[in-house]
Amino acid sequence: MAGQSDPHISLFSPEEIEFMAEDELVEIVPNMRMDPLNFISGDFGPFFPQIPANVPLWLAMALKKRGKCTIRPPQWMSIENLTHVLEGEREDQGAFQAVPFHYIEISRLLFDHARDDIPDIYMVRSLIEDIRDVRLHKVETNLEKFSATSAVKIAHLSAMEVNVVRPFVVRALQAFYKHDNPVVMSDSDSVTDRQPQTRQPQVPRNAQRQPLKRR
Amino acid sequence: MATDFGEGSTAEANEYETLMSTTDVQLLKTAWRNEKAAPEILQFQVQLVKRATEQIQLMEETVEEFEESGMDPLTVSLYQMDLDRAQFLLRSYLRIRLQKVEKYMFYIRKNDNLRNRLSEPERVFVNRCIDDMEKHLGDTVLSKLPDNYQSARRQSIISEEDDMVPEPQLETFVACKSSNRFVSLRLVDSERPLEMERHDVSFVLYKVIEEKVGVDIDLV
Numbered sequence: 001m002a003g004q005s006d007p008h009i010s011l012f013s014p015e016e017i018e019f020m021a022e023d024e025l026v027e028i029v030p031n032m033r034m035d036p037l038n039f040i041s042g043d044f045g046p047f048f049p050q051i052p053a054n055v056p057l058w059l060a061m062a063l064k065k066r067g068k069c070t071i072r073p074p075q076w077m078s079i080e081n082l083t084h085v086l087e088g089e090r091e092d093q094g095a096f097q098a099v100p101f102h103y104i105e106i107s108r109l110l111f112d113h114a115r116d117d118i119p120d121i122y123m124v125r126s127l128i129e130d131i132r133d134v135r136l137h138k139v140e141t142n143l144e145k146f147s148a149t150s151a152v153k154i155a156h157l158s159a160m161e162v163n164v165v166r167p168f169v170v171r172a173l174q175a176f177y178k179h180d181n182p183v184v185m186s187d188s189d190s191v192t193d194r195q196p197q198t199r200q201p202q203v204p205r206n207a208q209r210q211p212l213k214r215r
Numbered sequence: 216m217a218t219d220f221g222e223g224s225t226a227e228a229n230e231y232e233t234l235m236s237t238t239d240v241q242l243l244k245t246a247w248r249n250e251k252a253a254p255e256i257l258q259f260q261v262q263l264v265k266r267a268t269e270q271i272q273l274m275e276e277t278v279e280e281f282e283e284s285g286m287d288p289l290t291v292s293l294y295q296m297d298l299d300r301a302q303f304l305l306r307s308y309l310r311i312r313l314q315k316v317e318k319y320m321f322y323i324r325k326n327d328n329l330r331n332r333l334s335e336p337e338r339v340f341v342n343r344c345i346d347d348m349e350k351h352l353g354d355t356v357l358s359k360l361p362d363n364y365q366s367a368r369r370q371s372i373i374s375e376e377d378d379m380v381p382e383p384q385l386e387t388f389v390a391c392k393s394s395n396r397f398v399s400l401r402l403v404d405s406e407r408p409l410e411m412e413r414h415d416v417s418f419v420l421y422k423v424i425e426e427k428v429g430v431d432i433d434l435v
Contacts, residue, residue: 011252019303020244034290039297040270041240062296066289098414150402150420151409157416162390162435169418173388177420181386 011166017159021105022058027072029053030063057106061113071114076100077107079120082127089134094142096135096156104132104160139165146172239266240301245394245433247308252390252434254421255383256315256323259334267305274298312337320344321368321380389421391432398431400424 023041034047037059044055052072055063063069075081076099088097100106107128115121139154139161146152152173157165246260278298281291316323316333320341323329333341349367357365364370368377393411400409400423411417416435424432 019300020248022300023241023244037290037293037297039294040238040267040274040301041297042238058296058300059293062293068289150405150423151400151417152419153409153411153415153417155412155415159435162416166390166418169390170388173418173420174386177386177388 012163014160014163017102017163018105018109020159021102021109022061023056024100024102024106025054026057026060026074026106026110027052028055028060028063028069029072030069032068034068057109061109064114064117071110071117073110073114073118073124074100074106076103077110077118077124077128079123079127082124082131086127086131086134089131089138093138096138096154097131098156099131099158101159103128103158135161136164143169143172147176149173149176239263239270240304243267243301243304243308246429247304247311249429249434250308250311253428254385254387254389256312256319256329256332257429258332259312259337261334264305264308264334267301271298271301271305274301313340315383316341317344319381319383320348321377322382325377325380385422385425387421388418389424389434390416390418391424391428391434392416393431394433395431398427400427 029050029052030047031049032047033049034045036043036045041056044059045053047053047069060069060071064071076085085097085099107124110118111121111125118124135158139157142154143165150173152169242263243260246257246263250257274294275298278291278294281294316337319329323333324341324345330338330341352367353365357367363372366372366374366379368380370378393413393415396413398411400411400419402409402423403420409417409419411432428434
């Protein structure tokens with residue numbers, strides 16, 4: 001998406017969304033002993049060789065990088081489940097399948113940092129890419145059916161998908177809203193008062209619009 | 216709720232997630248997200264920020280002690296990573312609020328409701344910001360204009376109200392999720408309420424959910 005680094009256009013950067021996903025728990029199998037870790041974000045461990053433990057993804061990746069554990073890919077990342085989800089996505093054009101809120105970020109992080117722990121990684125990877133493409137295409141086609149409304153509900157939309165469609169959806173809904181309520185709605189504020197210095201152009205509008213209130 | 220999950224595992228994972236999301240870091244993450252996504256400044260989380268700050272300070276000391284006592288460098292680095300993550304959240308939370316204060320300073324100061332949402336240091340900050348901004352605008356431009364046009368907040372002396380003050384745009388749309396199992400929203404343009412379960416993401420007019428943010432609803 002264009003302008004992803006601009007916080008006014010895209011609310012969260014991909015890095016920030018990844019940061020949130022890194023708190024999701026995964027199962028690791030350590031190959032060393034370590035005392036319990038009493039973190040601010042929670043208590044994890046103790047760790048014993050070959051005994052699986054649940055830890056946040058960032059911790060799993062840190063241990064993995066140092067060769068201290070293997071990561072067990074989550075259950076939903078099995079070829080069986082992914083095939084099932086992909087079929088579901090293709091069959092039902094109106095709805096989304098249930099996938100974890102951070103499925104894109106989690107799978108991406110695991111592909112980058114724990115590729116040797118994922119059986120049939122090429123297959124898994126291409127399935128997830130297909131699921132992602134089908135879903136994004138589905139969001140786009142569903143957006144064509146948009147109409148003037150004060151709310152749009154999409155079940156099972158994931159974090160990254162929300163972020164990708166947000167600029168368009170928000171502006172489209174605002175445009176509809178603006179046409180329904182011509183008085184109250186001002187132009188997208190991200191443009192007009194991005195900086196305090198540029199606020200003057202916005203002003204006469206407020207003043208002039210007041211008298212128009214009675215339609 | 217589990218009925219519409221084909222696999223069931225995702226539903227259980229979500230439930231588990233809910234049970235786990237009680238640490239202050241999780242709460243801070245939610246507050247950070249809400250603050251980032253909301254068009255206006257939200258209520259400052261006094262207690263939460265206080266607790267998080269204390270925990271961070273304590274952890275900083277602990278990590279230092281670990282280093283001095285010659286603890287295994289791997290363990291120390293893991294504690295440091297945890298600390299860094301918590302610090303990032305806290306700093307980013309405070310920073311977004313400062314950005315909003317800077318952007319809407321005049322509006323926040325004259326609006327009691329908004330001013331009461333600020334922390335004590337933020338209130339000091341908003342006053343200093345306004346003083347600086349007025350002094351700057353006065354020195355550079357306003358003092359050189361005719362007498363009737365010297366206000367930083369009004370276009371001219373005949374304006375009845377502050378008509379040059381940027382206001383947060385509340386009639387905007389935000390993406391949100393229910394933080395409970397289920398939430399029902401009354402919409403302005405529809406007879407039927409909008410019903411949301413945990414897995415639903417909705418784009419809703421901010422004004423409609425304004426009071427529910429941080430209670431039943433979290434912004435994403």
